[in-house]
Amino acid sequence: MxxxxxxxxxxxxxxxxxxxxxxxxxxxxxxxxxxxxxxxxxxxxxxxxxxxxxxxxxxxxxxxxxxxxxxxxxxxxxxxxxxAVPFRPGALEFLDAIVTAGIPCVMVTMSYRRLAEAVIAACPENSFVGLVSGDEVSAGKPDPEPYLKGAGLLGLEPGTCVALEDSKPGLASAEAAGTIAIGVPHLVDLEAREGRILWSSLEGRTVADLRELTSRLSV
Incomplete structure (x- = not known):
């Protein structure tokens, strides 16, 4: 895998x-x-x-x-x-595992750069290699532009990248961009539909879970 x-x-x-x-x-x-x-x-x-x-x-x-x-x-x-930076359950542990595995991470947020940089500064050093913020796109989520730009920062095709999202506009953006989109609902329910990947939480998630998805979708 x-x-x-x-x-x-x-x-x-x-x-x-x-x-x-x-x-x-x-x-x-x-x-x-x-x-x-x-x-x-x-x-x-x-x-x-x-x-x-x-x-x-x-x-x-x-x-x-x-x-x-x-x-x-x-x-x-x-x-x-x-x-205080209120990290979501399991998020920091999952981020650390991804970075340790040598997988680059890019933040794709509709918040503006000055807020996103404050959050990135609270993460372990070198967690993110890129940032797409809401004040730097011409069309925000649910438009696919933010995730297309996120993959583009690394010169990658969106279909080779996993996107993690909690909101309806965000998940729609990630799906429209063609990423391997994972919905992790928080305050708002996300509609279950055929082919959509939903996780209840990031707690306990591992890089092996990501490998399984990429392998399954590449078959």
Whole structure:
């Protein structure tokens, strides 16, 4: 069995559990402008690029320019990350096993670079060889561009790479790009369908699990 050529990691909800940080930041910003906001509304944003989320908040009544909304949310979430990085169960162990096996990892996130770099800095040194962030793509998830760009950073075909995702837009992006996409649902359920790979958690996962997938799909 052969290793995948690379593993493309989503960040929010897959590597780290920052979604509650985002929901808190969104709620505080909306409430500060006299707008009621619920966790259910926040969950609708999971996996979106930040400008899409900003547009949804404007539609709900927030009278601020989209760049101001994005910067305000980023400032709050980065501040929370600097206090504590909430890694998802099994994520760091799985990341370490992948890197130890010599498989390069690229982060593919709709968060902006300054937040993604703060998370990468909290990971073991040299865990990631590349980063695709939401402020550096012309079309965010669910468009395939982020994952196409992630594979392209290493000069690889997407079909030789595994992608790890927790959200509906993220999994749709990874699948549309042609990666070996694995859904690991967290706050939002992912629809089971024929040919779709879903894992309940990253806990206990090993490189052998990835090799099995790549070997099965190459037959």
């Amino acid at each position: 052969t290793n995948p050529a690379a593993v493309l990691w989503d960040m929010d909800g897959t590597l780290v559990d920052t979604e509650p940080y985002w929901i808190r930041a969104e709620t505080e910003l909306m409430n500060a402008h006299g707008i009621d906001w619920s966790e259910e509304q926040g969950l609708e944003f999971v996996g979106n690029d930040l400008l899409t989320s900003a547009a949804m908040m404007q539609k709900a009544g927030l009278d601020l320019p989209a760049p101001v909304i994005v910067d305000t949310l980023l400032d709050e979430v980065v501040s929370q990350i600097e206090e």
